[in-house]
Amino acid sequence: MTALTGAGRYFDGRTARPVPVSLRLEAGRFEVSGPDLRRDWNGLDLRAEDARPPLMRVGPADTPERVEFSDEALAAALEALCPDLHAGPAAEGRTLTVALWSMAAGIALLGLAAFGVPVLADALAPLVPAAVEDRLGAATEKQIGYLLGHPPACSAPEGQAALDRLVSKLGAGLPSGPRVSVRRSTTANALTLPGARVIVLSDLIAQARSPDEFAGVLAHEFGHVAARDPTRALIRSSGIAYLLGYLVGDLAGSAVIVALGENALSAGYSREAERAADAYSVAAMTHAGGDATALAILLERIAADTGEDLAFMRSHPFTRERAAAIRALAAAAPQPLAGRRPLLDAPSWDALKAICAAPASR
Amino acid sequence: MDVRNTVSAERPERGGEIAFDRSLAGLTGIVVKGFLLSLVTSGIYRFWYVTNLRRFFWSRTLVDGSPAAYTGRGEDLFLGFLVAIVLLVPIYVGLFAVSLLSPAFPIFAGVVSVVVLFVLGQFALYRGRRYRASRTLWRGIRLGQDGSGLAYAALAAGWWIVVLATLGLAFPFMRAALERYRIRHTLVGTSRMESRARGLAVLPSWLLIWAAVVGTVVALMILATLGIHARGSRLGEVVLPILSILVILPVPALYPFYRARETRAFLSAIRLDGVRLVSQMKAWDLYRPHLAYLVQCLKLGILITVAAAIVVVIMMVSGDAVAQSVRFAIGAIIVVALYGWYLVSSVVLYVRVLKAGLWRAVAETTRISDAAALGAIVASARGPSSSLGEGMADALDVGGVLDIGF
Numbered sequence: 216m217t218a219l220t221g222a223g224r225y226f227d228g229r230t231a232r233p234v235p236v237s238l239r240l241e242a243g244r245f246e247v248s249g250p251d252l253r254r255d256w257n258g259l260d261l262r263a264e265d266a267r268p269p270l271m272r273v274g275p276a277d278t279p280e281r282v283e284f285s286d287e288a289l290a291a292a293l294e295a296l297c298p299d300l301h302a303g304p305a306a307e308g309r310t311l312t313v314a315l316w317s318m319a320a321g322i323a324l325l326g327l328a329a330f331g332v333p334v335l336a337d338a339l340a341p342l343v344p345a346a347v348e349d350r351l352g353a354a355t356e357k358q359i360g361y362l363l364g365h366p367p368a369c370s371a372p373e374g375q376a377a378l379d380r381l382v383s384k385l386g387a388g389l390p391s392g393p394r395v396s397v398r399r400s401t402t403a404n405a406l407t408l409p410g411a412r413v414i415v416l417s418d419l420i421a422q423a424r425s426p427d428e429f430a431g432v433l434a435h436e437f438g439h440v441a442a443r444d445p446t447r448a449l450i451r452s453s454g455i456a457y458l459l460g461y462l463v464g465d466l467a468g469s470a471v472i473v474a475l476g477e478n479a480l481s482a483g484y485s486r487e488a489e490r491a492a493d494a495y496s497v498a499a500m501t502h503a504g505g506d507a508t509a510l511a512i513l514l515e516r517i518a519a520d521t522g523e524d525l526a527f528m529r530s531h532p533f534t535r536e537r538a539a540a541i542r543a544l545a546a547a548a549p550q551p552l553a554g555r556r557p558l559l560d561a562p563s564w565d566a567l568k569a570i571c572a573a574p575a576s577r
Numbered sequence: 578m579d580v581r582n583t584v585s586a587e588r589p590e591r592g593g594e595i596a597f598d599r600s601l602a603g604l605t606g607i608v609v610k611g612f613l614l615s616l617v618t619s620g621i622y623r624f625w626y627v628t629n630l631r632r633f634f635w636s637r638t639l640v641d642g643s644p645a646a647y648t649g650r651g652e653d654l655f656l657g658f659l660v661a662i663v664l665l666v667p668i669y670v671g672l673f674a675v676s677l678l679s680p681a682f683p684i685f686a687g688v689v690s691v692v693v694l695f696v697l698g699q700f701a702l703y704r705g706r707r708y709r710a711s712r713t714l715w716r717g718i719r720l721g722q723d724g725s726g727l728a729y730a731a732l733a734a735g736w737w738i739v740v741l742a743t744l745g746l747a748f749p750f751m752r753a754a755l756e757r758y759r760i761r762h763t764l765v766g767t768s769r770m771e772s773r774a775r776g777l778a779v780l781p782s783w784l785l786i787w788a789a790v791v792g793t794v795v796a797l798m799i800l801a802t803l804g805i806h807a808r809g810s811r812l813g814e815v816v817l818p819i820l821s822i823l824v825i826l827p828v829p830a831l832y833p834f835y836r837a838r839e840t841r842a843f844l845s846a847i848r849l850d851g852v853r854l855v856s857q858m859k860a861w862d863l864y865r866p867h868l869a870y871l872v873q874c875l876k877l878g879i880l881i882t883v884a885a886a887i888v889v890v891i892m893m894v895s896g897d898a899v900a901q902s903v904r905f906a907i908g909a910i911i912v913v914a915l916y917g918w919y920l921v922s923s924v925v926l927y928v929r930v931l932k933a934g935l936w937r938a939v940a941e942t943t944r945i946s947d948a949a950a951l952g953a954i955v956a957s958a959r960g961p962s963s964s965l966g967e968g969m970a971d972a973l974d975v976g977g978v979l980d981i982g983f
Binding site: 224226227228229230231232233264265266267270272279280281283310313314317318320321322324325354457 | 718953956
C-alpha cells in the first residue's frame, strides 16, 4: 500500500488555534506532523465529525484532538481504512428503534384517548360540584354565542309562557329546573350545556309539525341533562385534546377553553348516551301524556327530507335504528287512560312558533 | 504570528469568512425521512428529525474554515418535552381554574393566561437557547450560556409593557435590550461575548414600518367609514374589501426589510475578545429566500394541478376499454399520489429554499474582522446543560427549530 499525503490544520481541542500540519496515511496509521507536533494515530480509532465532503474533520475517538483537511483522495482512503469512521451517537440502526418506539408511544396515547379518557370522564363527571358545572355552563354559553355569531335571544312573552309550560311538564324528573332559552337561527339545532342549560335554535321549532315533535326533542335534551352528558363530554374532549396535544406539540391552554364550545356544537355523545336520552324522552313524554313516537317521526322525516341528519343529530348517525327503538319503547310504555292530547293546545303552539317574532310586529 | 499568517495564506478563500454549504446535498433525504417518520409516529419522531436538521445545518456552517458541530440528541429533546409537560399540567389546571372562578371577569382570566404563557414562553426560549449553545462545538470548543431564564422572561415582559405603552415605538429598543442580554451571557469556551446592540441604530427602519402600520390603520378606518355609507353598492361590497387587503399588504412585506437592518446592526455589534463580527446584510438578502420559496411553491402547485388535470382528462376520454369504476379508482389513486407528492415537496422546499436560504443569507453576509485572533479562544470545563427549556418551548409551541442569527 502506497502512502498518501496531504496538508491540513490541526486543533488540540483546548484552543481554537489552527496549526498547519502535513498528513500521511500509510499502513493503517495516520501520521500528523507539524512544528513541535507529531501524532501517529491508529486508523481503527479514528472518528469523523459531520462535515460537507471533501472537507473532513477527523481524530481519535478518545481525545478532543482533530485534524481538518480538504483532500478527496485522502478522505476516500480514510473511509476505506476506518470501519468506525462514522460510528458514534448518530449510528444508523437507531432510527428504526426510535421510530418503532415512537409509533408504539403514539398508538398508546391514541388508545388512551379513545378508551381511557371516556372511562375517566364517566368517573369524574358525577364528582363535579353543581356550582362548578353552572359556571362551566355559563362559560360554554358565551362560547356558543360567539361561535354562532351572537344569535339574538327570543323571548316573546306568550311564546315564553308556552315554552315554560312545556318545560315544567317534561322536566319534572330533573333534580334542578332546566334553563331553556331560544335563539334566533336558521339552523335547526338544540344544544345541552353543562349546568342544565338547553339552547334551542329557532329553526327547530319552525321545522316541527306538532308540539309533540318539538317536545320529544326537548325531552331528549333533558335526557342528556339528567345523565350529565355535557359535563362528561367536556371532560372527555378536554382530555383528548390534551393527550393529542402531547403528540402534535401544541399544548396552548386555549385548547381546553375552545373545547367548551366546539364540544357542545358537535355534541359528540356516544351511541349509548343517545339511546339513553331517547329512552328518557319516551319516558318523559309518556309521563306528560304526549305522543312519544313524535320524536321518531321528526327524526325520520328530516333524515328523508334532507338526505342528511338534522344538525342536532348530525352525530346521531343511526336515525332509523333509533326511530325503531323509540317506537318499540313507546309501544311498551303504559298508555294514558284518557287518550293522548297534544302537550300544547293550538294557541300555545302558535305562540311558541312565534317566540322569535319581535313583540312590536305582532 | 507567522503560524497564523501561513494558515490564512494557505486558505485565502476562507480566511475570516462564515460560509454555508450551497449544494445542500443530503438535506432532502433528511427532510423527507423526518417528515414521513413524524407522520407515522404521530409526531413523536420530530425530536430526532429536528436533531438531524440541526446536525446538518451546524456542520455545513464553516467559521474560518472549520465546521460547527451540533452534539444534541433526539432523546434529550424528547425527555425535556416529557418533563415540561409534567411541569405544565398544574399551570394549565390553575389557568383553567382562574377562568372558571372568575366568570364575571373573562378579560381578567384571559389576561392572566396570556401573561403566564408569555413569561413561560420567554423562559423556555432562553433555556432552549442554552441547550443549543451548550451542544454547539467549534474546533472542539463548547459554546455556553449563563444568565437566568427567569430574569430574561422578566426583562422581556417589562419591555413588552413599555412597547405597548409607547404604541410600538419602543420595539427596536426592546429587541436590542434582549439581544444584549442574550449575547452578553453567551460564552465561547472561556471567552464571553459582548454586544453593543443599540435600538437607536435600527429606529429609523422601525419607524418606516411603524408609519406604515399607522397609515394602514388610518386607511382601514377611512375605508370602514366609507363602507358603512356605501353598504349594498358595488363600491361597498367589492372595491372597498379589495382595497382593504391591498392596504394591509405592505406591512408584512416591510418586515424582512426591518429584520435585515436589525440583523446587520446587531451582528455587527457583537464582540468576542478582540474579534468583531461584520455583517453586510441587505434587505434583498432576506427577501430573496422568501420570494424564491413563493415562486417555487407556485410552480410546484401549478405543475401538480396540471398533471392531475391531465390524469382526469385521460381517464375521461379513455373510452369503454376499461370499466368505469376501475378507471375512476386508478385516476383517484394517481391524483391522491400527486398531492401527497406535493405535500412532501412543499415541506422540502420550505426547508431547502426558505430555511436554508435565510440561514445562508445570514452566514454569507457575515465576516469575522480578525480571524487570526480567534485562535486565542480557550475551551472551558463546562458541560452541556439540560433540555428542559427546549421541551417547554416545544410544548408551548414557541421558538424555532432553526432560528437565524444568534
